[in-house]
Amino acid sequence: MAVDVRFPVGAPVPAEVLLGQVGGGLEVGDARMREFLAAFGKRLLRPALARRHPELGSLGFFLRPSELARTVEGLAGEHVRVPRGLVFHLPPANVDTVFVYSWALSALMGNRNVVRLSPRSGPVADVIVETLHEALADADPVVGRSQRIISYDRSDAVTAALSAACDLRVVWGGDRSVLEIRRHALPPHARDLVFPDRSSFAVVRAPAWLCAPRAARVTAAEGFVNDTYWFDQAACSSPRTVFWVGAQADCDAARADFTDHVSRVVTVRGWGVDAAMAVEKRVSTYGLAADGLAESVEFRGNALANVTLAAAAAAPRRWLGAGTFAHARLGSLAELVSLVERRDQTMTHFGFGKAELEELAKELAGRGVDRMVPVGSALSFHRVWDGVDLPAEFTRLVTVIR
Numbered sequence: 141m142a143v144d145v146r147f148p149v150g151a152p153v154p155a156e157v158l159l160g161q162v163g164g165g166l167e168v169g170d171a172r173m174r175e176f177l178a179a180f181g182k183r184l185l186r187p188a189l190a191r192r193h194p195e196l197g198s199l200g201f202f203l204r205p206s207e208l209a210r211t212v213e214g215l216a217g218e219h220v221r222v223p224r225g226l227v228f229h230l231p232p233a234n235v236d237t238v239f240v241y242s243w244a245l246s247a248l249m250g251n252r253n254v255v256r257l258s259p260r261s262g263p264v265a266d267v268i269v270e271t272l273h274e275a276l277a278d279a280d281p282v283v284g285r286s287q288r289i290i291s292y293d294r295s296d297a298v299t300a301a302l303s304a305a306c307d308l309r310v311v312w313g314g315d316r317s318v319l320e321i322r323r324h325a326l327p328p329h330a331r332d333l334v335f336p337d338r339s340s341f342a343v344v345r346a347p348a349w350l351c352a353p354r355a356a357r358v359t360a361a362e363g364f365v366n367d368t369y370w371f372d373q374a375a376c377s378s379p380r381t382v383f384w385v386g387a388q389a390d391c392d393a394a395r396a397d398f399t400d401h402v403s404r405v406v407t408v409r410g411w412g413v414d415a416a417m418a419v420e421k422r423v424s425t426y427g428l429a430a431d432g433l434a435e436s437v438e439f440r441g442n443a444l445a446n447v448t449l450a451a452a453a454a455a456p457r458r459w460l461g462a463g464t465f466a467h468a469r470l471g472s473l474a475e476l477v478s479l480v481e482r483r484d485q486t487m488t489h490f491g492f493g494k495a496e497l498e499e500l501a502k503e504l505a506g507r508g509v510d511r512m513v514p515v516g517s518a519l520s521f522h523r524v525w526d527g528v529d530l531p532a533e534f535t536r537l538v539t540v541i542r
Contacts, residue, residue: 243287
């Protein structure tokens with residue numbers, strides 16, 4: 141079966157031919173790749189494009205020259221770092237920008253890369269590929285020789301051929317996707333880097349919310365909406381449950397004010413859901429109530445739904461529909477320790493100090509939560525993701541002793 145070559149533009153080719161076309165020639169932190177990535181990122185920050193697709197602005201910011209330099213400088217040590225080799229990326233179809241972060245860091249580390257974009261990828265993926273082609277026009281030829289973005293329908297034969305040739309396979313998606321890809325054997329020296337099903341939540345100290353200036357609460361509400369609505373709340377780092385910490389009266393008052401602010405932001409920005417999504421949300425929320433997990437359900441139009449949980453332990457990890465939030469009260473931050481599961485990835489927070497967040501991280505001891513970031517930063521990608529140092533994973537260490 142032939143694959144469609146989307147970057148650089150090329151005629152469909154069999155997987156075996158594609159592999160023969162992907163050449164090397166880059167080193168870790170190669171200046172030619174850094175220049176290309178910075179030029180690509182600068183194009184993503186163009187005002188007209190960033191307004192149309194705000195998530196591309198975040199991506200462009202991630203690719204600014206200072207951040208690329210910081211990533212490379214962070215690898216300094218007693219060993220010589222070299223590229224891992226050929227990296228095969230299989231990103232999800234529901235978050236169009238994920239593949240760029242993974243691929244960009246791997247390319248920055250000097251690897252040859254093959255990225256498989258799903259035919260179901262959305263229009264933002266098309267914009268990204270178009271922008272990559274714009275930047276390629278001024279890039280060193282080694283960039284085009286060493287990088288490929290392809291697309292093909294599900295094909296065991298193609299996935300098996302690319303898997304058999306790679307040195308590292310990067311799989312993003314649900315547990316089922318990971319298990320399905322793992323059916324295809326890797327070379328003995330190669331390994332998988334996987335990002336399976338994850339779930340995230342927010343935690344807010346109620347007294348801190350009530351005491352915060354109105355401007356701070358507006359900013360937090362805007363950040364929360366960015367965290368949740370950009371990818372229809374389907375991103376692994378988008379919160380699905382909000383835990384309120386404090387006395388019952390404070391939590392009730394803070395939650396009501398928070399909901400008013402969020403509803404206002406959603407209305408002003410014109411976020412909405414179609415009829416099918418509205419039905420999905422009602423089925424999911426009423427299902428929680430029917431199962432005895434929810435005490436009440438409140439809808440503010442089709443775009444915002446709030447569920448009051450019967451107990452904090454009932455926090456749902458599954459997606460309930462865009463703009464659907466479960467709420468529960470905790471007496472203290474420490475109560476999260478018994479509630480967190482390994483699949484929990486990002487905890488966005490408001491009203492807590494660094495020392496108590498670090499203490500929580502120590503108490504969790506790796507049982508869950510790989511990121512603790514302020515409300516509004518859930519979707520901000522970092523080179524350390526899911527507890528994995530990606531630049532380090534994309535390189536090999538060579539010991540040199542004189």
